[in-house]
Amino acid sequence: MTVNPADTALWPAPHASGAVDATVHVPGSKSVTNRALVLAALASEPGWLRRPLRSRDTLLMAGALRAMGVGIEEGVGPDGTGEAWRVIPAGLRGPATVDVGNAGTVMRFLPPVAALADGPVRFDGDPRSYERPLHGVIDALRALGARIDDDGRGALPMTVHGSGALDGGPVAVDASSSSQFVSALLLSGPRFNQGVEVRHTGATLPSMPHIRMTVDMLRAVGAQVDTPESGGEPNVWRVTPGALLGRDLTIEPDLSNAQPFLAAALVTGGRVVIPDWPARTTQPGDRLREIFTEMGGSCRLTEHGLVFTGTGAIHGIDVDLSEVGELTPGIAAVAALADSPSTLRGVAHLRLHETDRLAALTKEINELGGDVTETADGLHIRPRPLHGGVFHTYEDHRMATAGAIIGLAVEGIRIENVATTAKTLPDFPGLWTGMLGSDRA
Ligand SMILES: O=C(O)C1=C[C@@H](OP(=O)(O)O)[C@@H](O)[C@H](O)C1
């Protein structure tokens, strides 16, 4: 990818002059949009995605599916309101090339789809995508009958030689480095000849809500899925082969991307409303209601959405984030501004995310005067007065939003490459300054 020098420029993170009071419309969920695209592409009839997220990760997913022959028409919905994408499934085909960027969902969810295509599908992406774990997907697909050429490291780049069908059946996977290995195999499972039975063999399994999201969305398109929670064996998921329905699905706002805005209410002692917060969801961001309440805020789910209010006090927290790892950078940023220390646990696998997030958070907060230490599976954060400086982001969207949170309370923070937020959150700077502008209007 060519980097535009303007994108890596330093962005002066706005300092909050007072308590924020704003309503923020957060764009659609990355995780839901990319699952919905895959399931719609594998269905036996066309479907609709309403209010899809339009961001780097989701456009890469749509582009990759189009390259394999799927029709995706971007436009307005059947009732003429709001953005909606029409997905028209077609016989999956190669040769095709997939650019995964640095999207975990694209690099893990699409190789099983490619195994169903007729022809070779080449996968490549950003340099970081070569380092992110993919062995679980590659080894499992080979065990299920696929032919894959990689360079022997079990990582990108690689070519999946689709033969139009895959046997499927039982397979063992160590998904301790990413829950996306399990999700990937389950999502395409209904289209494998024998379905799929995925047995997780590792000691730990992160991001369980994201696996529940996969299961819920599969069931919503007619798949039969047996899970440990529905009375099955622990660590075993079974998907029965069968046709998938085309659906008309409205995508929920991305609750993990609501995090910086909720944090703004907490940090400034203000109030932020997030419309369309779902009453029931599998998104891990829903845990923020509890976590940010423990850290000093309060929230109410109303007809207007989630109303989150800060008091001005920010407390430290001792919390296991293994289920909700993607919330860690934002929680670490708030914790660095708290009135007592924090311990964030259960997130060793974050070393393999967009960047090594534990190292990056430690270095960047400490360079502003903070006192953060890495543990085997997380961070200890002892708040200290911070000063301005450059906050490096390592092409990680959540590092950029974490820096913006600190910038609200600390003058002179400049964020490197704020444009990296476009991975999942289009126009973050606009939404952020809009939120801060509302209290001055
Ligand atoms: O399935 C998904 O949509 C995701 C699963 C999680 O991945 P890991 O299990 O690799 O942490 C999460 O961190 C990522 O942002 C999105």
Ligand SMILES: C=C(OP(=O)(O)O)C(=O)O
């Ligand atoms: C880990 C993340 O993304 P990915 O889907 O690329 O794994 C994230 O969004 O925090």
